[in-house]
Amino acid sequence: MSRGGSGARTRVKTGRGRTASSTRWLARQLNDPYVRRAKAEGYRSRAAYKLIELDERFHLLKGVSRVIDLGIAPGGWSQVVRRTAPKAAIVGIDLLPVDPIDGVTIFQMDFMDDAAPDLLTEALGGKADLVLSDMAANTTGHPQTDHLRTMALVETGCAFAADILRPGGAYVAKVLAGGADNDLVAELKRLFTTVKHAKPPASRKDSSEWYVIAQGFKGRAQPARENNDAP
Incomplete structure (x- = not known):
């Protein structure tokens, strides 16, 4: 290419x-x-090529049937999914309005809203193969504050992915320079078999964005059941 x-x-x-x-x-x-x-x-934006390039390297879209797109606006990533996996169910969410995309269910609301996870889960109709997050907090001009705000989105996305992914699924999220912090990386490694950072060529060199790619979801550990039959 x-x-x-x-x-x-x-x-x-x-x-x-x-x-x-x-x-x-x-x-x-x-x-x-x-x-x-x-x-x-x-494509609606140049960002589409970031996902195309990540897919070339990590094969994220191979065989997917259900995909969540967090921070969908303006829709370039969902367009890539539609072209690569035309039969896949896709559900997206964003604070900004997004023009309709054929075959994609779109919610205009804050992902941090308490009602968002249930809406996305119900609309998808089953466990996801892939959760994509191109979300980033509005910048303040203060690097540490911007990093913390964006990492809060990544962490919330990770918790959501752990609830909705099928075993073997993947989570991809935008992070800033330096990548995910140690605590988040540790959590991702607990949940996924492989965790890597990547900066696709389409990401501008002067941009601080990187992506964390977590693949091979291990599934939620089931809580131990109490034995109520003991005398």
């Missing part, structure tokens, strides 16, 4: 009412080969 593009770079002039930072953002978008490719191939 080609990673780059050819041709001259597009220069963007600072227009009336446009700040220098917005001009730089627009120039980056116009000259980004992933943005151009997403437009040409019908």
Whole structure:
């Protein structure tokens, strides 16, 4: 799969009412080969290629029949799942509105809402093969605060994945530079047979995002039953 593009770079002039930072953002978008490719191939965002590249490496979408997409907006990841596994049931959630995607059930609400897990579970109609999370907390400009807020989403997603995944399933979540912290990695290793960090080529080099890929869900340990027959 080609990673780059050819041709001259597009220069963007600072227009009336446009700040220098917005001009730089627009120039980056116009000259980004992933943005151009997403437009040409019908994906809603360049983020679709992050999942495509992660799937090439970890085979996340092979044989999936039920998938949860946390932080679905604008829908690029679910589009990838639909094209790769067209018969799979897909349920997504996001605070932001998302245009309908054929074959995908979408809820516009906060995943941290107490009602969200039950809604997602009921809509999926069975145990998931894969839980995807591209969620990230709104940035404050304070790296430590941003990291803690995003990790809270990752941890909540992990707890949800442990409830809804079938044995052998996988959980993929966006984390920031440095990856998942030690406590979360320990929990993931307890729940999954393999836990790795990856930064797909489509993730911009200047971005702090990485992804944690946990595969081979071991299943929830059943609590010991009390023996009520003892004299």
